Amino acid sequence: MKVAILMSTYNGEKYLKEQIESLQKQTFKNWELFIRDDGSTDNTVPIINRLQRQDSRIHFMHDEKVQLRPMKSFLYLLSKVSADYYFFCDQDDYWLSEKLDSMLKRGKLDKPQLVYCGLKCVDQNLKPLKNDFENMMGTIWDYSRFIGNDMPGCVMMFNSKLRDIVISSTKNYEGIVMHDWWIALIAQTFGTIEFLNKKLILYRQHGNNSIGAGKNGSLIEKILQRGVIKKQKNLVYQTYNQSLVFYNTFKDQLTENDKVFLKDYINSPNKGLIYRNSLFKKYNLRGTSTIRLLAYKTLFVFNLNNILKDSK
Template sequence: MSEKVAILLSTYNGQEYLAQQIESIQNQTYKDWKLYIRDDGSTDNTVKIIKEYCKSDSRIFLINSSFRDNLGPLKSFFYLLKKVQASVYFFCDQDDLWLQNKLEVMLNEYSKTNYPQLLYSDLSVVNENLQKIPDNNFEFLIGKITNQNRFVDNDIPGCVMMIDRQLRDLAVNYTKNYTYISMHDWWLALIAESFGKITFINKKLVLYRQHGNNALGAGMKSQNNIFQKLFSKKVINLRKKHIKKIYFQNNHLLEEYGDLLNHKYKKFLIEFKKCKYSSYYGRYKFLNKYSLKRTSYFQTIAFKILFIFDLKNILNEDIK
């Protein structure tokens, strides 16, 4: 494998676990990589740790416009994407651990094509001590989303993702506004679905660490009954926020990439946008036409009920 491999890492107050993550990259069986780190305004010893590794390993680089800039993970990762030139890109979280063969396995599954590509693997959810968490619902959802369902849910966290240069260029050159983008990984998955190919590698290559400071985390299996899962106020508000988020994110994709989209996805996104003005029956027909579903049975039920009967209110509501 002769690809120029870039690993992108955005850090923020990650001193506790950062060294373990960097060393798991250094211990990869595939050695020809470069790690580019952007710190997002840490106030602990994160930058000091990064600089120490930069001194000891010529493959590690600290990339910053200003250490005072706190962009958030979405803009921070896009900053790195814009700055770094490579053939393929991996995304890295500061608190996980990569299995030694992660790069090798994923690169062996990749072959150059004339269309954009995204590959992703499975993961294992672990606690702060890297012990497996058995009762979680996150790792069982990865690898379950295909086709238009990617526009209503995401099963590709950035830490298991690899993209090629073509996908990177599409994302960097046409994404002008970040306001309605949920997260960099989901946005890249939408672009890959719309213009290229997504490949799932059914191997657990990352230890996805859960602790009190996660920016995003893996949910635990709920012990509530079906009624509570579907109709508690907290859950309903979460589902409403999700619907609002995907509606505006999909509209944003249509605005940014509409002239490039093929007929299949342009038609889908236009119909999705029109659902705001449709009747209950019109939205029901739309969901059935595309067999839209989320990553779990209960989420799908809640999504369909709220989308059909409450979409107009949700889009105008300030949901807490």
Template sequence: MLVNILLSTYNGEKYLLEQLESINRQTYPNIHLYIRDDGSSDGTLSILENFSSKYPISIMKGQNIGFMKSFFELLSIADSGDYWAFCDQDDVWLPHKISLSVDWLKKQNNQIPLLFQSAYEIVDENLIHKQDYLPPNYNIDFRRSITENWYSGFSCVINNVSRDLLLKGKPDNIDYHDWWMEMIAKAFGISYFDSTISAQYRRSSESLTRISFSKKIKWFFENFKKESDIRQRALEFERIFFRDLSLEHRTILSLFTKERYQLLTSLKKACYPKRWRPDFASEISMRLLMLLGKI
């Protein structure tokens, strides 16, 4: 089984080599790394070219189009394979990451969309441990996948069916490829979140600082435009997959695809009997935004 690893780079010279070396240390032997540089102006390309002189990788140089379109381009032009893994430029993979995913994927029905994610360690710039990102202790269904993304692209591996469905979307209407993969898997296939730590996810010290409940509420409302992208994503999903969705999934999705503000629809979402989000602050904020017609 061939696993294609897709990496989009942009001015990533600081940590890139460390990530490349961690990919090269994978215990699973049948992998190929495809890299698209998104118009870097630092030493990223030099690092890639030097690395390619030692190891068989495919490098594509392109103009700056953003990570979303860059990943879609990689998905479109990479040679056929069995599975597809996504990679960020500043993380570190543990040696068993790909083999763990293949062990699960090869046991599943490969005729439906498959999505595998492994747990990971959140670290600071110096790879100092901060916390672990583990599987949630509640069910992530299609309804919840509309309003929040539980899957992180760099820890995901998908099969060809997922890849083909993913490419049906337009990058301009999809802000995060991992969110889109999650919705596809929850609607039509199977997803699995393994509790084995398989990567180190590097975050800045500032982004790791805990914030108070009141600041979470304030931040949420200040960033409501980002949350309103939920509707844009739902519209795109409905446009492409409406005929294939179950009646239950159509009904849930329609709450987010009707006209921006209808009182009855807003009340249905805001008063929905099941939780939309796991933590209390986000749940309150989400329901208030729904009531106001922002989502």
């Protein structure tokens, strides 16, 4: 069984060594780490080179492209590495020692499969933070994944069959929000998804996060922060656009039920308020929380056309 851990780095010198040490402390030892750097200007590359010399399981994937950003960088790695199971790894988190072993025990190779675990939000010193983000894992399923995502890439494990669909179908990155969300949609549609309700990652929050759990505090406090409405409008635009790209990519492979849902969703701008509102009940669309769903639904029902027009 070949297990590949994929890591994309960028100016990660501060926490990189500690993260890789957490991989080396895993109870499951038969893994390989493949690292691609996205043009770091700090000591990230020398750290990788040193660790690679010390541990034969670590591989530095050299290429001339820089500034691909996380989505393209992780998908590039995925296209270059063959394995039975894949894990995405951020440069600044910390994996608990049983993460690989616990997740691999749920693995199957007979059909496309994705397993994801929980996480614990921590500060830069790995001390626990109060952040509602960690409680959003495992809260979305079925068609609700088209309007929200409850799994960052670092909590994922997926098999070779799912990887092959992702690589063979993802030719154009336009419209894809993030690699993890795109893979979750493919797994939901063509395979299986299982949530392992264990917090197996310390998800470090600090000023240099590329993507993180957002501001600390309650959902009410977050809603009252400046710029939240703009972010929610952007989410409505992104999810609509990503669903359109997904339909156009896979329309010849979709089941009839999936086609009907996506057509109903994609045709929403041409319909009225009652139609858009009814979609949420018809397909049991849920969010990671009641408040988040309410914000999304309100904007989608009453302001979808303006959001799509303004975002062009």
